[in-house]
Amino acid sequence: MEAGRFLFDSSALQGNFLFLDEGSRSMMGMEESPKKRRFFCSPDELFDEEYYDEQMPEKKRRLTPEQVLLLEKSFEEENKLEPERKTQLAKKLGLQPRQVAVWFQNRRARWKTKQLERDYDYLKSSYDSLLSDYDSILKENEKLKLEVYSLTEKLQGKEVDGAPMTGPSEPALVEEADVQALQFSVKVEDRLSSRSGGSAVIDEEGPQLVDSGDSYLLCENYPGCVAQSEDDGSDDGQSYLHGVFAAATEQPHHEEEEEPMGWWVWS
C-alpha cells in the first residue's frame, strides 16, 4: 500500500456536491430521482441510514489517509469485525457500516494474497536449501565411495605382495565396497526425506507444494508460528504453510513487516 497515493478529498469534506450517474444509481438500487450529496459529510450525518440510502455518491471515492489509517489499526487489532465494532468504526470514520465491512473484507483478501506469496517464498527457499544439502551429501557420498575404492585397492596390493588371499576375490571385494557405499547413500537419502517430513519434497522438476488436500498447510511446527486460539472453519488459526520444511532448513521465518498479526503470529 502506497500511502502517497491517497488523495485527501478535502473538497468533498468541505461540501462540494457530487451527482449520481445512471450506472451507480442502478447499481445501488436507486433508479429514480438522482439526488445530490456531499460524499464525505459529518459522521452523524453519514451514519444516518436513511440519509445514506437516499444519497449515494456519484462514483467510488477512495478513503482518506486518516480513514485508512484508523481502519488499518483496527484491522491489526482484530481482522474480523463484530457488529458493534463495525458500528463504532463507521461512526468514527463517517462511513456507512457497510463500507467498513467491505473494507475489512477486501483487506482480509489482500492479507491472504500476501500470505500466500510469503508462504511460497518460504517454501521455495526451503526447497532450494534442501536441494543444496542434498547435492553436497551426494558429492560427499561420491568422495567416500572413491576413498573406499582406493583403500580396497591398497589392501589388495598388500595381500598380493604378502600372504595369499584368504578373503573374498578381488571383484567380490570391490562389489562389497560398492554395496556399502550404496547402502550409505540410501541411508542418507532416507534421512533427508524423513527430515523433510516425508515424500514429495525432493523432486528433480523443481519446487512443488506438498499435498495437503486443500494446499493450505497447517501452522503447527512452523518455525516461529504460533497458531491463534480458535478455528472456526475459515482460515483462522491457519497458515498456508506446514512445518514440512521447517526442520530441514532451520532458518527463522522472516518477520512480519507490515502486515497485521492476522490469523497467527510469528513469535
Next chain:
DNA sequence: TTGTGTTTTATTGCCTCC
C-alpha cells in the same frame, strides 16, 4: 496526452453457521 498495468472500492453469488 494516452495507453496500460495496478490498486482500491464495491457488487454478486454461493456457502456455512446459528
Next chain:
DNA sequence: GGAGGCAATAAAACACAA
C-alpha cells in the same frame, strides 16, 4: 431463513512509461 464470510469480478482511481 438471515447474517456474515469468501471468491470472483467490475469499475473507478491512480501511477507511470512512452
